[in-house]
Amino acid sequence: DQQVKQNSPSLSVQEGRISILNCDYTNSMFDYFLWYKKYPAEGPTFLISISSIKDKNEDGRFTVFLNKSAKHLSLHIVPSQPGDSAVYFCAASGTYKYIFGTGTRLKVLA
Amino acid sequence: SQTIHQWPATLVQPVGSPLSLECTVEGTSNPNLYWYRQAAGRGLQLLFYSVGIGQISSEVPQNLSASRPQDRQFILSSKKLLLSDSGFYLCAFVAGGYTGELFFGEGSRLTVL
Numbered sequence: 139d140q141q142v143k144q145n146s147p148s149l150s151v152q153e154g155r156i157s158i159l160n161c162d163y164t165n166s167m168f169d170y171f172l173w174y175k176k177y178p179a180e181g182p183t184f185l186i187s188i189s190s191i192k193d194k195n196e197d198g199r200f201t202v203f204l205n206k207s208a209k210h211l212s213l214h215i216v217p218s219q220p221g222d223s224a225v226y227f228c229a230a231s232g233t234y235k236y237i238f239g240t241g242t243r244l245k246v247l248a
Numbered sequence: 249s250q251t252i253h254q255w256p257a258t259l260v261q262p263v264g265s266p267l268s269l270e271c272t273v274e275g276t277s278n279p280n281l282y283w284y285r286q287a288a289g290r291g292l293q294l295l296f297y298s299v300g301i302g303q304i305s306s307e308v309p310q311n312l313s314a315s316r317p318q319d320r321q322f323i324l325s326s327k328k329l330l331l332s333d334s335g336f337y338l339c340a341f342v343a344g345g346y347t348g349e350l351f352f353g354e355g356s357r358l359t360v361l
Contacts, residue, residue, distance in 0.1 A: 144291075172350065181338055181352030182292070227292060229350070234280055234299055235307075236340075236350050240291035 144239035161228030168230035250275035254353035271339030
């Protein structure tokens with residue numbers, strides 16, 4: 139039973155345009171959501187998070203949106219840069235656990 | 249500052265051999281500790297987590313085990329490795345008494361032959 143899903147395994151975006159990565163969850167007990175960036179053979183790096191009491195959080199080029207009724211969150215990267223190319227994981231947290239999605243590989247084309 | 253280290257970085261082991269991966273955290277007390285595995289081309293699977301010394305919660309039944317002998321030390325073990333245990337193992341922590349960002353270690357690449 140996959141509680142956190144990223145249905146798009148890959149995404150290609152032109153440099154300077156917006157990248158939108160999506161994530162769905164099933165467990166309504168999750169109350170904290172995070173996005174991570176990962177390169178091969180390295181640990182994931184934290185990007186941005188959002189609490190369930192908010193619907194938007196912004197940090198520089200990164201914005202996370204949370205739609206609790208739809209159990210959906212998204213990460214917007216504007217403008218996208220070639221250095222953003224990596225695998226992005228969403229995670230949902232509740233009762234000490236952090237459950238990750240399967241990841242979306244983002245490729246930003248120069 | 250808070251840091252996390254895990255070792256060894258790379259390990260090649262024969263089937264049936266034992267395993268020990270170690271992780272230590274510095275700069276915080278009573279962290280929540282986690283072990284994840286990323287199999288080839290897959291997502292991050294939660295294996296174990298611990299909210300205190302000697303307290304281990306297992307998420308996936310398998311031939312792996314975890315122990316927390318000290319507040320900031322987390323060990324992943326196996327008595328007999330299987331081919332399916334190959335993968336990239338990641339230790340992570342959340343600062344004590346806090347729900348927030350999960351910090352990851354550098355990862356350990358395990359290849360079982």
